[in-house]
Amino acid sequence: MSLRFAAFLVSTAIAAPAAAQTASVIDAANLTQTVRTLASDQFEGRAPGTVGEERTIGYLIGRLQALGLEPAGIDGGWTQPVPLLHTRLGKPETLAFNRGGQATPLASGTDIYVSSLQPEDRAVVENAPLVFVGYGVSAPERGWDDFKGQDLKGKVAVFLINDPDFAAKKGEDAFGKFGGRTMTYYGRWTYKFEEAARRGAIAALIVHDTDGVGYGWNVIQSPGGENYGLVAAPDKVTSLALQGWISGETATKLFSGAGQDLAKLRVAARRRDFKPVDLGTAFNAAIPVTHEVVQSQNVLAKLPGTKRPDEVVIYGAHWDAYGEGAPDEKGRIYRAGANDDALGVAGLFEIARAFKAAPAPDRTIAFAFWTAEERGLLGSEAYAQNPVFPVEKTVANFGLDILQTAGRAKDVVLVGKGQGTLEDDLARVAAAQGRTVAPESLPERGLFYRADHFSLAKRGVPVLLMMGIAGASDLVNGGKQAGQAWVDDYTGRCYHQACDAWDAGWNLDGAVQDIEIFYQIGNELARSVRWPEWKAGSEFKSIRDQSAASRK
Structure with missing residues (x-):
């Protein structure tokens, strides 16, 4: 970062208060001045790995020095490096469900939305069996296990979003087990991708449901195949070549074609004795990927x-x-x-x-x-x-x-x-x-x-x-x-x-x-x-x- 730039920003920052000022008072004018500065065009939207980040880091350090705080970063400095893996998918070469030798092409962004967090030039999934794992929850402290020992290595895990009790009715096994309408971490899409990777799945797909996730398909689409993750050691890279969502309509067709009723399986997944269901369908994907490491702090x-x-x-x-x-x-x-x-x-x-x-x-x-x-x-x-x-x-x-x-x-x-x-x-x-x-x-x-x-x-x-x-x-x-x-x-x-x-x-x-x-x-x-x-x-x-x- 530019020390001269940091010095310039410090000169325009709010001066530290006099010692006599009451410590508990939060000053709205100070808040305003900071926001006006950070939200100005000079910081270019503060995206990681950009000139906007460089200027932001300089500004933050300058302000902290002016306040008289001490650095708490790495090696006695003010910062902690955060290398980020940035990926973006290109146009799919192959993207389809296959059943009995017959392929059903999938429209990227319409039927399915996927991204990758592997530092590879292509994301490839070949004839990987799709397995429906209900809500995909493993919570021994709540007496709940959706996996029942199912081996997911090399397979595609298909999840429902939210918790097993999100739509449960009184009398059903899941009712009240996960806070009712209050989501637990088991209900988050991040947990489901993490759990799929822990079990060695090659891909993970969540059935989109606006009520369950809290936003529409347009929000799912908005990253445009882009993703960010922490740079990981080779032995710590996720097993998931692809992770993402399938639309509710596409999911209904997928289950129906496999002789299953998605609506009935939603109810079945609220029972303690639910067992994963092999959908008799394979997933095939071959998608070019651009990837880079973005240095942030x-x-x-x-x-x-x-x-x-x-x-x-x-x-x-x-x-x-x-x-x-x-x-x-x-x-x-x-x-x-x-x-x-x-x-x-x-x-x-x-x-x-x-x-x-x-x-x-x-x-x-x-x-x-x-x-x-x-x-x-x-x-x-x-x-x-x-x-x-x-x-x-x-x-x-x-x-x-x-x-x-x-x-x-x-x-x-x-x-x-x-x-x-x-x-x-x-x-x-x-x-x-x-x-x-x-x-x-x-x-x-x-x-x-x-x-x-x-x-x-x-x-x-x-x-x-x-x-x-x-x-x-x-x-x-x-x-x-x-x-x-x-x-x-x-x-x-x-x-x-x-x-x-x-x-x-x-x-x-x-x-x-x-x-x-x-x-x-x-x-x-x-x-x-x-x-x-x-x-x-x-x-x-x-x-x-x-x-x-x-x-x-």
């Missing part, structure tokens, strides 16, 4: 603890956005993520400023600015695989990813109800602000598993996420109706689009409230010996329990 900073520096509270937000795209109606070409997640980054700077102005903490406070969240939580996953601070001594992780910009609210939206004791802290600190806690409005969409905090949750670290689109805030001006209007407008027009730009009409009073909650909870933890815990029933409790002795 996390930025890590710390404020060392004075008494227990090996115990760490981490705040995180992702710095990346979507880079350049097609011009919108205003001619904007950069999808710069002003809210998603420049505002989260701004929140971290404000929390850091508040901590720096206060007495030194007992525990270390760390700040993580993740790369490639928009490519699959890859920066945070790279950190979690090779953590700078041991996960067993990581007290908690607080994630900021999209905050509402419509003003003060009477409530705060909780993502992941029932997961951990940090939600009790959230309720208590919100009450001190005169606010209540409201659960996310669409828990079946699994937002708890779709932000960077999840990479640490998978390793047992207690987490809490602030995400403004998880539900309609009860706004002081306009109530729930106005809160829902804000969510609908942002998600309908601006989410991942050039429209997500700084707007002079933003009212950040509510964002200030939310950021202050995270500061207060983290401040308490940083000056105590308390360890937040997962609640009974959380899929992450047993992971954390394994390292309990290290926290005695």
Whole structure:
């Protein structure tokens, strides 16, 4: 990165506050200035591996230095390298289902959508048998196994999306086993691809269902055959030559041609005695692949603890956005993520400023600015695989990813109800602000598993996420109706689009409230010996329990 560029950005950054300033105050004007800078054209949409990244990394480091924080990256620096595998599929040479010697060609993007995370020039699947594995869940702690010993090596696993109890009725085996309408990680498409690879499958296909996944086929199509993953050692590369989705209509035809009724099998998959079904059909694919390694970076900073520096509270937000795209109606070409997640980054700077102005903490406070969240939580996953601070001594992780910009609210939206004791802290600190806690409005969409905090949750670290689109805030001006209007407008027009730009009409009073909650909870933890815990029933409790002795 250019040190001169970093120095220039520092000169335009917000100066560190005077020591007399109240530490708990989050300044909306500071938030605005940070967002306006990061979302400007100068940063070109902050895509990983671009000039926009270079400028972003320089800016982040400059700001952290100005705040007086210390580097917490690799080899005493500010960054952690995150090499990314970037792939893109070309026009298929072969793409078909075969049954009894008769091929049924598949239209790429219409009947089927696939991508690859193997660093190969061609993605090839030859006459691989298709096996329907229901929801593809292996959850011994819940007494559930969809695989029943099925050998998937060299085969194609076909999954249903979401959890076995997503549509279960009272009296069915699955009813209430996986949180009802609230999605668990077993319901996420990422889990299903991971499980297929663990079992040696050569490909994995999920039957698309708008209700189950939470979005239409147009969203499935939108990456256009492009994918990103972490660069892996040769012996760690996924077994999946292809992974993706088949449309609901195509799936119905596939099952019917195999003498099966997909609707009946959906019901059967909600029973404990479900067994995988061989569909008597093979999958054939031969698709050219272009691939490259994109060098990216996390930025890590710390404020060392004075008494227990090996115990760490981490705040995180992702710095990346979507880079350049097609011009919108205003001619904007950069999808710069002003809210998603420049505002989260701004929140971290404000929390850091508040901590720096206060007495030194007992525990270390760390700040993580993740790369490639928009490519699959890859920066945070790279950190979690090779953590700078041991996960067993990581007290908690607080994630900021999209905050509402419509003003003060009477409530705060909780993502992941029932997961951990940090939600009790959230309720208590919100009450001190005169606010209540409201659960996310669409828990079946699994937002708890779709932000960077999840990479640490998978390793047992207690987490809490602030995400403004998880539900309609009860706004002081306009109530729930106005809160829902804000969510609908942002998600309908601006989410991942050039429209997500700084707007002079933003009212950040509510964002200030939310950021202050995270500061207060983290401040308490940083000056105590308390360890937040997962609640009974959380899929992450047993992971954390394994390292309990290290926290005695």
